[in-house]
Amino acid sequence: MSVDFEFKDKYDVSDLISIVKVLRAPGGCPWDREQTHESIKKNFIEETYEVIEAINKKSPEMLKEELGDVLLQVALHAEMERETGNFDFDDIANDVVTKLIIRHPHVFSDVSAQTEEEALSSWDNAKAKSKGMKSQSESMLSVPRELPALMRAQKIQHKAAKVGFDWDNIDGAFDKLNEEINELKIAIERGIKSEIDDEFGDVLFSCVNISRFLKTDSEEALTSATDKFLERFIEVERLAEENGINMKESSIEELDKLWDMAKKIKKMRLNRNGGNYYEQN
Numbered sequence: 001m002s003v004d005f006e007f008k009d010k011y012d013v014s015d016l017i018s019i020v021k022v023l024r025a026p027g028g029c030p031w032d033r034e035q036t037h038e039s040i041k042k043n044f045i046e047e048t049y050e051v052i053e054a055i056n057k058k059s060p061e062m063l064k065e066e067l068g069d070v071l072l073q074v075a076l077h078a079e080m081e082r083e084t085g086n087f088d089f090d091d092i093a094n095d096v097v098t099k100l101i102i103r104h105p106h107v108f109s110d111v112s113a114q115t116e117e118e119a120l121s122s123w124d125n126a127k128a129k130s131k132g133m134k135s136q137s138e139s140m141l142s143v144p145r146e147l148p149a150l151m152r153a154q155k156i157q158h159k160a161a162k163v164g165f166d167w168d169n170i171d172g173a174f175d176k177l178n179e180e181i182n183e184l185k186i187a188i189e190r191g192i193k194s195e196i197d198d199e200f201g202d203v204l205f206s207c208v209n210i211s212r213f214l215k216t217d218s219e220e221a222l223t224s225a226t227d228k229f230l231e232r233f234i235e236v237e238r239l240a241e242e243n244g245i246n247m248k249e250s251s252i253e254e255l256d257k258l259w260d261m262a263k264k265i266k267k268m269r270l271n272r273n274g275g276n277y278y279e280q281n
Helices: 013-024 030-034 041-056 060-084 089-102 116-130 136-141 149-162 170-190 193-213 218-242 252-273
Strands: none
Touching: 013 030, 013 060, 041 060, 060 089, 089 116, 136 149, 149 193, 149 218, 170 193, 193 218, 218 252
């Protein structure tokens, strides 16, 4: 079977667009041809997280590959829209370049921005103007609900703080967290599931509020805390097996002793070899 595609030693973006057209055309790939925006939307999320993994691993080769997979997702969605006559890959490029010009008046116009903070403020003002946003709540509503929950909460809180809706210092944020924890305890005593869910959400939201004052990314902090838990749990399992302990039949007090031992072992290893804050605490 022959397809209308030129084989080369080196390909570029135009070749990516061409091969996606071939794959979705009659005689191409049956799987690619049947895909829709909805059917592959989770693929986009997965590929994006794999880019983050490559960045965390500081691997240029892996990053190049995963960025290619993300670019493929863009090309696929663009081709689906080209087929319906709505827009194509060039229209996407045109819109993003135009947006970058509009949102960088401190580069392409007469607005001054000498610091990172001034540049971000210029961006936000230009974005609000271009989207016709007249209130901060409109800006907050523009944060996608589909974002990871901690990330969305932090972004919305940050936007609220820009218009003064914020505690004067971290003490107020801690007081609010304690208040929400007490309300959660009351909800648990009442035993009403909807109230428990609601109050638990408020506790998480308050924790995110504290993260802003600490200038800590709540999403990254939770990821690191989960990594730390997993590392220690692996050590606990090793210690249990080494000492002939059946974890399922052990009391929480016995398991907690293993946990403390695992912490000490990890800390000793890190003191010998170096490590990061999250692993040591």
